[in-house]
Amino acid sequence: MDLLDLIDAAQSVADGLLFGSTYALLGIGFTLIFGVMHKINLSYAAASIGAAYGSLLLLSGFTAAPAVIVFMAAALCGGVIGALVYFIGFKFIPVANPLATLMSTVGLLLLIDEIIVHTTEGVPLAYPALYSDVVVRLGQFMLRGDLMFVFVLGCACMVLFLLLLYRTRLGIATRAVSQQPIASQLCGISILQVNVLTFVVTGMLGGIAGAMSGAAIGMLSPLLAQPLTVKGLIVTVIGGLGSIPGAIIAGLIVGALESLFQFLRGVTERDLYIMMLLFAFLVFRPGGIFAKAPGRD
Amino acid sequence: MDFYLGLAQVIGVHTLLGLSAYCVLLTGQVSLAQAAFFAVGAYVAAILTVIFKWHLFAALGVSAVVSGLTACAVGFPALRVKGLMLVVATLAFGEAVRLFFFNFTYQIQAGELKIGPHGAEGFRQIRYFPEHGWSTFDVLMFIWLMVAIVMACLWWLDQSRAGAVMRAVGEDEVAAHSSGINVTAVKVLAMTIGGVIAGIGGGIFAHYTTHIEHVQFGVILATFAIAYPILGGLSNVFGTLLAVIFIQGFLIEGLRFLGDWRNLLFGALIVLAMNLRPRGFLDAGGVASLKRMLFAGKESSGA
Numbered sequence: 001m002d003l004l005d006l007i008d009a010a011q012s013v014a015d016g017l018l019f020g021s022t023y024a025l026l027g028i029g030f031t032l033i034f035g036v037m038h039k040i041n042l043s044y045a046a047a048s049i050g051a052a053y054g055s056l057l058l059l060s061g062f063t064a065a066p067a068v069i070v071f072m073a074a075a076l077c078g079g080v081i082g083a084l085v086y087f088i089g090f091k092f093i094p095v096a097n098p099l100a101t102l103m104s105t106v107g108l109l110l111l112i113d114e115i116i117v118h119t120t121e122g123v124p125l126a127y128p129a130l131y132s133d134v135v136v137r138l139g140q141f142m143l144r145g146d147l148m149f150v151f152v153l154g155c156a157c158m159v160l161f162l163l164l165l166y167r168t169r170l171g172i173a174t175r176a177v178s179q180q181p182i183a184s185q186l187c188g189i190s191i192l193q194v195n196v197l198t199f200v201v202t203g204m205l206g207g208i209a210g211a212m213s214g215a216a217i218g219m220l221s222p223l224l225a226q227p228l229t230v231k232g233l234i235v236t237v238i239g240g241l242g243s244i245p246g247a248i249i250a251g252l253i254v255g256a257l258e259s260l261f262q263f264l265r266g267v268t269e270r271d272l273y274i275m276m277l278l279f280a281f282l283v284f285r286p287g288g289i290f291a292k293a294p295g296r297d
Numbered sequence: 298m299d300f301y302l303g304l305a306q307v308i309g310v311h312t313l314l315g316l317s318a319y320c321v322l323l324t325g326q327v328s329l330a331q332a333a334f335f336a337v338g339a340y341v342a343a344i345l346t347v348i349f350k351w352h353l354f355a356a357l358g359v360s361a362v363v364s365g366l367t368a369c370a371v372g373f374p375a376l377r378v379k380g381l382m383l384v385v386a387t388l389a390f391g392e393a394v395r396l397f398f399f400n401f402t403y404q405i406q407a408g409e410l411k412i413g414p415h416g417a418e419g420f421r422q423i424r425y426f427p428e429h430g431w432s433t434f435d436v437l438m439f440i441w442l443m444v445a446i447v448m449a450c451l452w453w454l455d456q457s458r459a460g461a462v463m464r465a466v467g468e469d470e471v472a473a474h475s476s477g478i479n480v481t482a483v484k485v486l487a488m489t490i491g492g493v494i495a496g497i498g499g500g501i502f503a504h505y506t507t508h509i510e511h512v513q514f515g516v517i518l519a520t521f522a523i524a525y526p527i528l529g530g531l532s533n534v535f536g537t538l539l540a541v542i543f544i545q546g547f548l549i550e551g552l553r554f555l556g557d558w559r560n561l562l563f564g565a566l567i568v569l570a571m572n573l574r575p576r577g578f579l580d581a582g583g584v585a586s587l588k589r590m591l592f593a594g595k596e597s598s599g600a
Contacts, residue, residue: 089571093575097576103524106567107564107565114560234385237381275390279390
């Protein structure tokens with residue numbers, strides 16, 4: 001491999017790293033819902049795409065809405081969809097029955113997908129890519145403006161989110177419920193309230209992630225939901241269940257590697273290597289990137 | 298008439314797929330890899346009958362063994378983890394298998410044309426049934442004979458000690474472990490049985506559709522596989538059959554007159570069913586009251 005190939009490889013890693021912030025946000029959402037509810041929400045990525053569509057719908061009256069508004073609308077829709085998902089798919093199903101919730105979120109995934117297909121008649125919609133004309137050149141490399149924007153936005157969301165989780169009363173309550181639901185209830189924390197707020201907050205993160213992937217790819221399609229679900233779950237596991245820093249790092253790694261493998265081996269084999277990476281983690285480091293010293297069972 | 302025969306074939310094969318997931322779910326494991334075992338069975342059986350000109354029964358036997366071995370091999374590393382981790386691990390395995398077949402080309406020259414699996418185009422010309430003079434009705438009978446055999450075996454397994462052990466592991470792993478059950482062995486065994494059943498189902502599937510390709514074995518099929526037993530309830534094998542008839546017969550075919558709205562209703566009805574009957578259509582209580590209704594006249598105290 002000569003120098004030029006090396007530069008191309010580094011370029012694709014950089015692009016992937018920037019796009020990886022989307023995966024990181026989705027990974028945080030999956031991890032947090034699992035942390036609080038100890039249940040899987042398989043409809044999360046579909047809800048994120050749905051929120052991105054919702055933002056288009058909300059802003060369809062305006063021609064050229066500014067960037068900030070588009071993303072805020074997506075976050076708003078994400079929050080609403082998150083609350084709906086909680087009430088439809090979680091609230092009325094007994095806690096002791098994780099299989100039933102798993103299935104109901106699968107039903108919601110199909111439902112959200114079909115609502116999107118139904119309202120858009122299956123046609124992919126163009127999503128406003130922001131700063132797509134800006135290209136930053138660093139010597140041999142160039143960084144695409146839209147991807148940089150997505151990355152910066154993703155990082156900002158993560159920082160805000162971590163502040164929310166570690167510096168506010170809501171964050172403390174959320175973490176308390178995830179560690180000891182009964183004890184926190186005895187301390188006067190309303191579990192229902194925390195659960196709903198968790199779904200709203202993760203839904204907002206998901207909405208932004210959906211809008212980000214829409215902006216990075218340049219269009220929205222219901223076909224995005226399935227790959228994003230798979231990638232989000234992989235990120236969650238590689239990062240370690242319940243670990244937010246792990247999800248962030250894993251999201252960036254998966255994004256970078258995916259782009260690198262696409263460059264090296266082509267688009268058809270790309271995901272195969274990501275799956276192998278996941279298996280390597282499951283076998284050698286089942287606790288994720290930031291696992292504590294392994295305990296024996 | 299042919300339409301109903303075809304529908305009955307689909308229901309039969311999907312019942313096999315659902316039963317393979319049922320077996321794994323009994324031990325409390327959620328496996329999204331059943332579609333992958335199904336795919337392995339389909340490709341192996343089709344390659345054996347088309348390229349090596351084997352008899353169908355021999356090919357199905359080999360595909361069952363290969364799928365079972367695959368499931369056993371996946372079982373060991375995958376069952377180190379549980380819950381969400383297992384879902385994701387098996388999901389990733391399923392996708393990896395699908396992507397393998399996406400990139401898998403193995404063709405031989407047969408007269409004018411090339412036969413065998415060809416990457417993204419899939420595997421065409423699986424013409425065992427027409428070439429050997431099986432009518433649609435013969436195929437249907439064969440499928441349902443297999444379904445009946447598998448259901449009878451699983452029913453027997455359920456009633457035997459092995460079934461009790463599997464349910465014990467599913468209900469409370471720690472308690473099962475401390476009463477001397479080798480939990481890993483039970484889980485891997487359940488996974489292997491599931492793989493064997495999925496392999497048979499996949500082999501039959503390949504032969505009646507005559508054309509298989511990687512997209513058929515994606516996440517959606519894997520989700521369907523676990524949806525049948527969960528919707529139907531895990532109290533006995535008939536729950537799975539009921540759920541397959543409900544989904545394939547009613548939701549997919551019966552609601553066709555709704556056109557576009559059918560797909561919308563599909564997800565919504567699954568959500569609704571899970572809210573109303575979280576333990577499945579045929580849960581333990583339902584079975585008990587059904588028994589009382591059926592046998593009320595004969596024995597008043599027995600059931």
